[in-house]
Amino acid sequence: MLELTPRKLRLLDYYDDGEDARHFSFAIESPWVSDLQTIAGQFFMLALPGFGEAPFTYVSQPDAQGRFNALIRRTGALSNALFELPAGAVLGYRGPFGKGWPLFFSTHQVLVVAGGCGLAPLAGLLDEAAEHHLPVHLRVIYGARRQATQVLGRERERWKQTMSFSETFDQAGAGQQQGSPLVHLEQLFAKQMPDAVLCCGPQALMQATADSCLNLGIPANKIWLSMERRMHCGVGLCGHCYIGASYACVDGPVYRYDQLQAVQAGCLTLPQGQG
Ligand SMILES: Cc1cc2nc3c(=O)[nH]c(=O)nc-3n(C[C@H](O)[C@H](O)[C@H](O)COP(=O)(O)OP(=O)(O)OC[C@H]3O[C@@H](n4cnc5c(N)ncnc54)[C@H](O)[C@@H]3O)c2cc1C
Ligand code: FES
Structure with a gap:
């Protein structure tokens, strides 16, 4: 199912963490099972009323209460507005999206x-x-x-x-x-x-x-x-994030380098979800 409608996300807390960067704690209201299956390296779309949406990665994946952390730099309209919000503010959330880092069980x-x-x-x-x-x-x-x-x-x-x-x-x-x-x-x-x-x-x-x-x-x-690309839909529909023959929001943002070289050369189309 394509997740296109933002769900409710509460801003719990924040602290400054590096120049023009802040460490935010959020909570997804009524988290889904898929939220608990988030893999490190995946991303979510954060919606601010009046400012649209932007992609950010998880610093910690959502727990059973839907709580997770993100590190966000102050770069433009949406992040500036986010930095002005008090704890308790209600925002929008879609995710988890994309492919995360590989899981290593045998690589030492x-x-x-x-x-x-x-x-x-x-x-x-x-x-x-x-x-x-x-x-x-x-x-x-x-x-x-x-x-x-x-x-x-x-x-x-x-x-x-x-x-x-x-x-x-x-x-x-x-x-x-x-x-x-x-x-x-x-x-x-x-x-x-x-x-x-x-x-x-x-x-x-x-x-x-x-x-x-x-x-x-x-x-x-x-x-x-x-890989970082401009993203709008986050689910492979709008075409804003393409890298060669692939969409970074679905096939990435994490790419294995041999596959990245192939999609950049336009000679490999990655089936959805394959790493
Ligand atoms: C998969 C993914 C994960 C991300 N994770 C994080 C994260 O964890 N923390 C974080 O702070 N940021 C992250 N970003 C970047 C973040 O989404 C952008 O900086 C976002 O545009 C901020 O919105 P804004 O309205 O504040 O800035 P905007 O007004 O949208 O942009 C500010 C400046 O950044 C440039 N810019 C915006 N997006 C991109 C992009 N994708 N590539 C190159 N330049 C860009 C614009 O051209 C402009 O100069 C991620 C991006 C992607 C694609
Ligand atoms: S962000 Fe729309 S296709 Fe990737």
Whole structure:
């Protein structure tokens, strides 16, 4: 069933979490079973009366009471209006949509490369690995322009307790690692070759990460990227989010890199729901 009508969503609480970014807690009124089956990396459409809808990813997936978190940057009309709302405000919600990150049960060495707000779509995956003790060894490298632009401060402190989590800065301060995450890839690969690489961040970072991984010997079918496109319907109807022969809202936003290359070249159409 195509979900086109927003359901009620309550803004529960929020706190500032990085420059021009806020960590929001929401609750879906009367959550559906499908809400509880949300996979890390999927997205939802947030509706604000008078401002339309925009896609955002889950930082934590909805629980039985429909409560979940999201990290939202102040970028334009809708997010500006959201930042002015008090706790208790009623908004609209559609979701979960798209394809999330792959679930790893047999892959043991996973490298996660995140840039800026691109850490948000990966948060659910990192939490699952940390809390449910998946048979996965995660190493995370997170790049930001400078310390003030880092997001998910509380989550990062938690993850540092349970996994290898390093941070890089374009403008590093004393004692901080200078450079983009890419500068450190070769060194990380020399220590331990990953079986899979997941990346989310600015397009240039994702492209460069994929290229470096291929050069360092990771096959394209072991690399996943989360692609950002303009989205309107979120369900494969309007055609705003196409990437080659696919719709990012349905076939993505998370793509396996060999399949992304094929759809970009227009030579593969992904059946709905196939990863
Ligand atoms: C699958 C998906 C998940 C997302 N998850 C998050 C998230 O978790 N947190 C978050 O803060 N943002 C996320 N975004 C981005 C967010 O949806 C946009 O920034 C949104 O447009 C904000 O609405 P606005 O009205 O505030 O800004 P707008 O007025 O719509 O846009 C502000 C500026 O951002 C540009 N822009 C808007 N959307 C895009 C886009 N898709 N690609 C490139 N440039 C764009 C516009 O051209 C404009 O310059 C996600 C986008 C997608 C597609
Ligand atoms: S957002 Fe409408 S087809 Fe993807």
